[in-house]
Amino acid sequence: MSVQDPTDETVTTDEPTQIDDTVLERRSWNYAYIGEDVEGRHHHVDCKLERIIVTKARADRNDSGVIPVFTLVGPLLHTCGLADHPEADDADDGLAIWIEFVREEIGWDEHPVSAVDQAADILEGVFR
Numbered sequence: 001m002s003v004q005d006p007t008d009e010t011v012t013t014d015e016p017t018q019i020d021d022t023v024l025e026r027r028s029w030n031y032a033y034i035g036e037d038v039e040g041r042h043h044h045v046d047c048k049l050e051r052i053i054v055t056k057a058r059a060d061r062n063d064s065g066v067i068p069v070f071t072l073v074g075p076l077l078h079t080c081g082l083a084d085h086p087e088a089d090d091a092d093d094g095l096a097i098w099i100e101f102v103r104e105e106i107g108w109d110e111h112p113v114s115a116v117d118q119a120a121d122i123l124e125g126v127f128r
Helices: 091-105 115-126
Strands: 022-027 031-037 042-046 051-055 060-062 069-073 076-081 108-110
Touching: 022 031, 022 042, 022 051, 031 091, 042 091, 051 069, 051 091
Parallel strands: none
Antiparallel strands: 022 069, 031 042, 031 108, 042 051, 051 076, 060 069
């Protein structure tokens, strides 16, 4: 008899996602919500893989365990690495650049004031 431990964090492959596919599942310290743009897209940070994820909906939060788990349901509209921008020195720079890009090119409908600080704190904790 073999025992399999369930995974507590998942991420999709490069295959196209369907509307109800789980595209990301992260514990609270590996996830941050950036906000909603004026076109109704929701921007998230996957701190574990240091990337931006854009979806049509906010994450579902499951508080049934000791540590909250956030789940994103597809489809993925966009993903990019936080440090992929040529001007980004690291993930913190990449997050600030992304937030400014959305502000200038699209516009924020809802942007939590502490999103940058929250995500920066999470990223800082991951790299200690």
